[in-house]
Amino acid sequence: xxxxxxxxxxxxxxxxxxxxxxxxxxxxTEGERVGLIGPNGSGKSTLVNCITGTLHNExxxxxxxxxxxxxxxxxxxxxxxxxxSFQLPRPFMSMSIAENIRVPLLYTVAARAGHxxxxxxxxxxxxxxxSLVALEAKASQYPRDLTQVxxxxxxxxxxxxxxxxxxxxxESMAGLSHSExxxxxxxxxxxxxxxxxxIMIEHIMRAVMRFSQRLVVLVSGKKIADGKPDDVIKxxxxxxxxxxx
Amino acid sequence: xxxxxxxxxxxxxxxxxxxLFDNFGNDYWFxxxxxxxxxxVLATAWNILGGYCGYVNFGSAGxxxxxxxxxxxxYNIGQSLDEMFxxxxxxxxxxxxxxxxxxxxxxxxxxxxxxGLGTGYLTLRLRGVFFAIAxxxxxxxxxxxxxxxxFVGGSRGAYVIPPNSVPVFGPYIQYLFALMMVLVxxxxxxxxxxxxxxxxxGFATIRDDELAAExxxxxxxxxxxxxxVLSGALMGMAGAPFPFYIGYVEPGSAFNLSYAVNSIAxxxxxxxxxxxxxxxxxILLGTLQQLxxxxxxxxxxxxxxxxxLIGFVIVAPNGIVGLVQDWIAKRTKS
Numbered sequence: 001x002x003x004x005x006x007x008x009x010x011x012x013x014x015x016x017x018x019x020x021x022x023x024x025x026x027x028x029t030e031g032e033r034v035g036l037i038g039p040n041g042s043g044k045s046t047l048v049n050c051i052t053g054t055l056h057n058e059x060x061x062x063x064x065x066x067x068x069x070x071x072x073x074x075x076x077x078x079x080x081x082x083x084x085s086f087q088l089p090r091p092f093m094s095m096s097i098a099e100n101i102r103v104p105l106l107y108t109v110a111a112r113a114g115h116x117x118x119x120x121x122x123x124x125x126x127x128x129x130x131s132l133v134a135l136e137a138k139a140s141q142y143p144r145d146l147t148q149v150x151x152x153x154x155x156x157x158x159x160x161x162x163x164x165x166x167x168x169x170x171e172s173m174a175g176l177s178h179s180e181x182x183x184x185x186x187x188x189x190x191x192x193x194x195x196x197x198x199i200m201i202e203h204i205m206r207a208v209m210r211f212s213q214r215l216v217v218l219v220s221g222k223k224i225a226d227g228k229p230d231d232v233i234k235x236x237x238x239x240x241x242x243x244x245x
Numbered sequence: 246x247x248x249x250x251x252x253x254x255x256x257x258x259x260x261x262x263x264x265l266f267d268n269f270g271n272d273y274w275f276x277x278x279x280x281x282x283x284x285x286v287l288a289t290a291w292n293i294l295g296g297y298c299g300y301v302n303f304g305s306a307g308x309x310x311x312x313x314x315x316x317x318x319x320y321n322i323g324q325s326l327d328e329m330f331x332x333x334x335x336x337x338x339x340x341x342x343x344x345x346x347x348x349x350x351x352x353x354x355x356x357x358x359x360x361g362l363g364t365g366y367l368t369l370r371l372r373g374v375f376f377a378i379a380x381x382x383x384x385x386x387x388x389x390x391x392x393x394x395x396f397v398g399g400s401r402g403a404y405v406i407p408p409n410s411v412p413v414f415g416p417y418i419q420y421l422f423a424l425m426m427v428l429v430x431x432x433x434x435x436x437x438x439x440x441x442x443x444x445x446x447g448f449a450t451i452r453d454d455e456l457a458a459e460x461x462x463x464x465x466x467x468x469x470x471x472x473x474v475l476s477g478a479l480m481g482m483a484g485a486p487f488p489f490y491i492g493y494v495e496p497g498s499a500f501n502l503s504y505a506v507n508s509i510a511x512x513x514x515x516x517x518x519x520x521x522x523x524x525x526x527x528i529l530l531g532t533l534q535q536l537x538x539x540x541x542x543x544x545x546x547x548x549x550x551x552x553x554l555i556g557f558v559i560v561a562p563n564g565i566v567g568l569v570q571d572w573i574a575k576r577t578k579s
Contacts (some may be wrong), residue, residue, distance in 0.1 A: 015316035052460065054456065054460075054461075073459070073462075074459035075459045075462045077457070078460055078461065078462040083460070084460055086457065092449065092450050092453040092457065094449055094518070095450075097448060103463065104461040105444075107434050107443070107462040107464075108461065111462065120298075159460070161461075162461065173323065231330075
């Protein structure tokens with residue numbers, strides 16, 4: 001069996017006296033589609049922040065593509081292929097949609113050691129990503145002109161512009177309508193088929209079940225289940241955590 | 246417009262101003278023009294950190310004074326070679342001293358840039374108002390150091406006597422005016438290059454959202470350090486000729502609040518999103534202040550800045566450049 005793409009070992013994080021993550025273990029293999037669920041405050045976003053370097057974990061370690069990530073700051077992890085999208089879209093408001101995509105292309109793809117990317121190649125990739133999320137027509141507009149679903153798509157396209165090996169999509173469907181959710185799920189599956197490993201954090205179970213090949217459940221900072229989605233949702237501990245035992 | 250063309254255009258405009266002022270046959274025009282040019286450099290320098298990166302620096306006076314006191318330091322060494330060194334060393338050093346002002350400008354820029362780097366390391370993990378207060382504190386600390394450093398004059402101040410005239414330029418003020426014009430060209434070219442580069446995109450992401458910038462691979466801390474060094478160095482360069490312009494420097498004048506206020510107000514009034522903003526703001530405010538100085542009183546200078554700043558913050562928060570851009574956008578739509 002090949003080594004996992006992402007290996008989280010004994011990861012813990014505290015905020016003062018509050019234990020946000022308690023010795024979490026997570027392993028993701030290349031090409032997988034993993035769903036990460038849990039009630040509000042269960043530590044999902046904290047886990048993402050620790051994996052991507054936005055927060056520093058007190059104990060445990062994160063290994064990505066065979067390399068220890070501990071001690072690396074967020075942009076260094078991004079450059080190694082670990083991308084994320086944010087729960088609340090955080091576009092660069094003073095930049096056009098195309099410029100929002102150009103930033104990660106310039107700072108990640110073009111900045112990788114040994115890579116020389118010409119201006120033309122960058123522009124082609126920019127258009128390619130915008131057409132992937134159906135935003136090409138709005139390339140010269142600004143994020144303030146976008147709808148909620150378009151904003152989510154821009155967020156995903158920007159994460160994809162870093163040319164990631166692993167994409168962590170943090171609640172990319174919050175606040176969207178049924179058809180918009182379908183749109184985003186289809187997009188994530190398309191990205192996965194293109195070779196990107198994806199961890200999807202979500203509350204919308206219909207989307208989670210459709211997307212995930214494996215489901216991981218966090219409750220109060222602890223992993224309580226990890227397995228096939230159909231099995232996990234029948235797990236008594238998971239049912240208890242969601243519905244109250 | 247390509248950069249070499251941009252530089253040539255600036256040089257032509259600068260030369261035209263120089264020849265026009267020279268034609269008036271009165272050095273006052275050069276004195277007033279020098280002040281406006283100095284403010285263009287200061288405002289442009291402030292805008293690199295404050296406008297492009299969104300980090301408000303209240304310590305501009307500190308960086309400006311660092312440049313000025315670097316000049317005073319080397320000037321005083323030149324004045325006391327015989328007392329400080331042995332006869333042979335003094336004779337050797339007398340070939341170097343007095344150091345030409347353009348070299349002092351580079352030295353002032355280097356010192357202020359280094360202090361900018363140190364300040365950056367210490368304060369850039371602070372954001373918003375905390376960063377602004379830290380830069381203000383830096384200026385206060387530097388002023389206290391200078392007040393207690395007798396070699397550069399301490400609280401009494403120091404005299405710097407420039408020669409009456411320089412070959413080619415004639416009166417010394419014309420030479421300083423030309424030198425400051427070169428600094429304006431350097432500052433504006435630098436700002437314009439930043440805007441159109443990868444660095445400019447990086448600065449803008451820092452201003453918009455640092456967390457998202459890091460997630461896009463932008464090394465935010467490194468870029469902020471570059472911005473503080475560039476901004477600090479340009480401010481120091483603007484301050485280096487100041488002792489030769491004014492003839493007598495004391496902490497109260499070099500660390501004057503007006504430098505901090507003007508270097509913030511000018512880009513805010515002109516517009517912070519582009520290199521044109523600080524240029525427009527500095528020309529407008531600098532000229533108004535010079536007019537007030539000769540017609541009413543220089544005590545009105547800060548009042549003018551304050552009133553204009555309040556007006557622009559309310560009516561046109563994106564400055565004059567923003568107003569023009571909005572007007573063009575409306576015309577294009579209709």
